Structures are given as C-alpha cells and as structure tokens.
Amino acid sequence: MRRGGVCLALLALKVPAVALLAVPPLALTHLYGALSFPALVLLVLGGRRLATVSRALHRRWTDTTIPSPYPPRPRIERAEQGWYWTGYDYHRGRPLATVSLWFNWVARDPATWRDLLWLALDPVAGTILLLPGVLGFAAPLRLHARWTHALLAPTGHARLTDRVRQLTDTRAEALDAQAAELERIERDLHDGAQARLVAIQLTLSMAQRTLREDPDSADELLCEARATAAAAVAQLRDLVHGIRPPVLSERGLSDALRLLALEHPLAVSVTADLPGRLVPPLESAVYFAAAELLANVAKHAQAGSAAVHVVRRGGLLRLAVTDDGVGGADPAAGTGLVGVERRLRPFDGTLIVDSPPGGPTTVTLEVPCALSSPRTSTC
Template sequence: MGWPGYRGPLWTLGNFVEALGLLVLSCLSLAMFPFMLVAAVTIPIAGVGLVLMFLGLLVVRPMAMLQRKWAGRVLGVDLPNAYRTVPADARLDDRFKLITDPALWRDIAWLGVNGTIGFVLCLAQVILTIPMLVGMWANPKLQYINAHVSAYLLAPPASAKLQKRVEELATSRADTVDASAAELRRIERDLHDGAQARLVALSMNLGMAEDALERDPALVKEMLTEARTSTGKALTELRDLVRGIHPPVLADRGLDGGVRALALDLPITVDVDIALPSRLEAPVESAGYFAVAESLANVVKHSGAGHAWVHIRHEDGKLRMQIVDDGRGGADIGAGSGLSGIQKRLAAFDGTLVVTSPLGGPTVVTMEVPCALSSGRISPS
C-alpha cells in the first residue's frame, strides 16, 4: 500500500474531527503512561502495584482497543488483540497471569509512544487543517503514519497469535475430555441403575422359577410373566440409552431428519428450515444435533416461549445453526442454563456460540462449526 494522496475537503473535515478525538486519547495516554510505570515498579511492594495495575487495566485496555480498531479501519486490516482471558470464577493466582500478558506490556509501550509521537501527529493534523491546501495533502499521510505506529505496537506478533491459538486448543481439549468423562459416567450410571438392575432381578426371578417349577407351577407362571415385563422395560431403557448416545434417526437421515424428528416431539411449535446440499461428517452431525437439542431444551425449560424457529445452512465452509424463540429473553451463557455446555461441545470442533437475548426477547442463538460436506446425499425425509 503506497502513500495516500489527496482525498478531498470532506475527508479533511472528517479527519479534523477524528484527529481532535485522537488528540484527547493521546493526552490520556500521556497521563496513564507514568501511572502504569509506577504500578509496574511497585508490584513487589505488598501488592500495592498489583492493585494499581488492575485499576489501570480498566482504563488502558479500552483505550488500546479503541486505537486498535481505528488503526485497523484506516489500514483496512483486522488487528486482533490477543489478550489473555481468565474466567470470572478464576482463582487469584490465575488472575495474576494478566500481569505477565505480553499484550498488556505492548499496551503500556503504546501509551508512551501515543502520548508523544501520537500527540504530535494528531496535533499537526488539527493545525494543518487550517491551511486547507497543506492539510488536504499532508493529513492523509500523517494519519497513515499514526495508524502504522499504532498497529506495530498494538497488533500481536505471529508468535503471540500462535500461543493464543495453542492455549485455546488446550482449553477446548480439556473441556472435551471433561465432557467425555462426564458422558461416560452418565452412561455407566444409567446402565447400573436401569437396565443392569432389571437384568439382575430378571436372573434372580428365573432362578426362583426354576426351583419352584415342580412344586408350584402357578407361581412359576406368575414369575415368568413378571420376568417378561422386566425384559421389556430393560429393552426400552437400553433403547433410550442408545438414542442418547447417537439417535438412530440421525444415523439414517442425517442432521436434517434428526432435527425435524426432534422438533416434532417438543411441546411448543417449532418451524424448521434446513438447506444442506449433502451429509456432514458423522462427528459434526452428532455435535450439531445435540447442540440444537440442548438449545431447544433450554427454550422449553427456561424461555416461556410458545414458538421457536430453527435455521440450518452450510455456507463458506461452515455449518451455521440458528435457534430463535419468542420467549422472555435474558438468556446468559454464564447463567447455568446449559449454554456453556453447548459452547464447550462446539469448541471441540473449533466452533462458536453467540447469544443475543435482550429482556423481553427474542432470543437468538447462533452456532457455527467449520466443516466440510461429505460425498453422500441426504436421505429423503
């Protein structure tokens, strides 16, 4: 990208207003820079620096994110932040990892540069706007320099991007392992408390029937009838357990047929709109099915909705699933409504979950999973 040239009087006027705002931001940077330096120096002193650093983070990070967004818009690129994140319920020692975050120290370095060089560049743009001819020629170049300086300081290096990606994959792997272990424990519990208990009782009944065969045929008949009933219940429980692991309709008819069958069993009206040109890979189909199932279960349990809509598409190499309901709204991923479980399930496939749920509704749950289509066609419903 070469040096920007003349962009017209309207751009110069807009740049004047923008430069005024950035000038204020550079003044604030100049004030925060020594504050953060003092916080860093006093970290070893009985935690005083830690308190100051956390307070400074509340101001510095939004400032840096604002500058990063502006520089990315000027340069026409996406400037990720690569900040370390910790969950809301993280332990105190985990929160200390924020202090060693390289992104934080890049922000502090930017404060010093933005409070000096950035201040000069923005002030020059404001002053040069007055001699219009000079400003219209010089201001695009000054803005370009300022944006490049900000991008150089605030954008993470390739190694930081790679490190963040590794941390994300490690977290999703741990969540997947935990979820798999919990699922295995559920299956074991269901087998032990359900079918296994019935089969043990059935074995005992058959043993007693064998002992009573000659002396009390009527009792034997009664016990065999009871055994047949227990066998039927055990088979039903085993079928339910298998459906919970991988529903037969999903294997037979794919995600389209599985979701449509799921919607028919719900006590509310669910409109299903699915357009998939072919089958998905089996693991993605399973993850998508259970994500939709858990989302619809949340709608029934928590939303108070009478109507829901399911839209599923495969676009740009991603499976996109959207569940909308006309309920009361207020859904929150961190509120224990099951949404966090869906998020972890999708994270194993590098998927995302976004929830928009203002009070009063509607609630829109959007899920995306990167995936390819398999070669097989979807079986007709």
C-alpha cells in the same frame, strides 16, 4: 463521527500519553527519586489502559479490529502446606501473592513492552500521521489504524501461545467430559439394564423350579420376566438415544432436527441447508446443542412458536434457534447454555445469545468446519 472529528479525537489521546511519559523523569528528579518505582508502575498500567482505549476507538471509528494481546491472568491456588501458588512463584501470605501475581503477569508479558514502545513513539508518529486527516483526508486515518495495529495487535508468537493455551484447555475439558459421560453410561447400565437382567434371571430360575408342580405360578413368573425384559429394552434404547440418537447416525443432522421439532410441544419450523454429512462428533455436538436450546424454549420462553435454521456455508456451520417468547435468556443463570458452550469449544465453536427482556430470543451457534489441519477438519 466524521473523519476530521475522528482524527481530532485520536489526537486528543496523545495528551494523556505525553503526560504519562513525563511522570518517570519528574519522579526521578524530585524527592531524590523516592517515587520512581510508583511512577514506573503508573507508566506501565497507564500505558496498558491507553492502549486498550486506543484499540476500542479504532474498532469503533475505523473498523479496524485490533485483538487484545494480553494472556488471561493466572489464578492464585492454595498449595499443600498452606502456601499460595501464583502461577509464577510461592508465597506464604495471600496479599503478597496477589501483588506478586499482578507484577509478574504484567512485567513478564511482552505485550506490556510493546504497549510502552507504542506509548513512546505514538505521540510523535501518530500526530504526524493524523494531522492531515483533520482536513478530512481518508488516507491518514487508514495509515494511523495500520500503525496502531502493527504495534498493538498480538504478534504471531503471542497468537500461537494463545492458541496452544486454548487447545490445552479445551483438550482437558473434552477429556473430563468424556470421562463423565463414560461414568454416566456405566452407572446407567449398572443400575438400569443390568439390574433388570439379573431380575429376569432370578424370575426365570423360579419359573423353572415351579413349572412342574405349579404351572399357573410359573406362567405368572414368565409374564413378569417378559415385562422386565421389555423395560430393560426401553432403558437400553433411552441410553443409546442419550449417546447418539439412531436417527442422527442413519439420516444425518437435518432429519434428526426435524424429528426433534416434531417431538416438541410447540410448533417448530426447521430450515436446513446442509450439503453432505458432518463428521459424527460435530453432528452429535450440534444436535445436543439444538436439543438443549429447544428444551429451553419449552421450559422458559412462554413462546407461541419457534424456528431452527441451520446452514453450512463458507467453511462455517451456523445454527440458530429463534422463539417469540419473553426473552431474558442468561447463560449465567443455569448450566445448560454454559454446557452447550463447553461442548462446542473443542470444535472452536461459539454461542451467541441475543435475548432482550420482552423477547424475541435468538441463540446462534457457529462452528468453523475447516480447521487448520486436515486431520482435525470437522467437515
């Protein structure tokens, strides 16, 4: 849209804002103020909605990204003795708990009051800023975007609070994942290699007992023990591979990806531009993510070929797996892609799935290598 048209459209947004602002005074002066509370609720919720629309329009028309400042809504939890915990207070019934949760979530959020401040000031200040823009000047639109950003973007405090929440969540997830992994290794060792070593021990004792009287049976038993030992070694090798493949430790991510590609049933090309080594936890996370994405290509894509591109530039590691298959990848349809997302979250990594029906599919993961603290840096 042209600059003048954008200014006009943004000016039009002031009309519902003025209408909303008129509701509480009207409610106060009519019907003895009986509708004041619903009018206030309407003002707050309407203000939030208009602020959200304004953020979206600025992103689309002025290339100004104004992140949403609202914290996620807490979930109602059923506490012991049947009470409902809203994250703020306890209630006996679920409907009342739902109302209370909404009320507390909206009313206690400082962003709500900043939205209302914006709603009150913007019809005048925003109109003054935008009017010259209707004639096609660029500066007014820029100024209006800055003004909207100043009032509607999260404050430094809100950003920090959000970051703390995110880190608390990912730390809990990482601890859970670590505990689950340890349990898996313990079970695999217990049911696999340990069981086989016990069997070898028994077979060797039997062979020792029969060695003098019946050397032929002892020989058979020794053969059996050797086969069981070989199976135990293979199982231990698989287990080690599942924890951290040796090629990854010894040769790094690029070579480990090349080996994955060689073992894949399809023709997979790998291009890697990775100066230096990544820290081991990030290397493992990216390796297992790539392994899952390549397994998906083999299982679901019906593709003829696939490609892996991995590059580390400007403090960002980006890995993309592309295939020329049928498309339609959907993280909600399984646990693999969600698991990859979860694995990357402690590193602030993201997963982007681009897979229209009919293909092609590109799944990209991005991990910032330079985190704020040098102690947590992943490069």
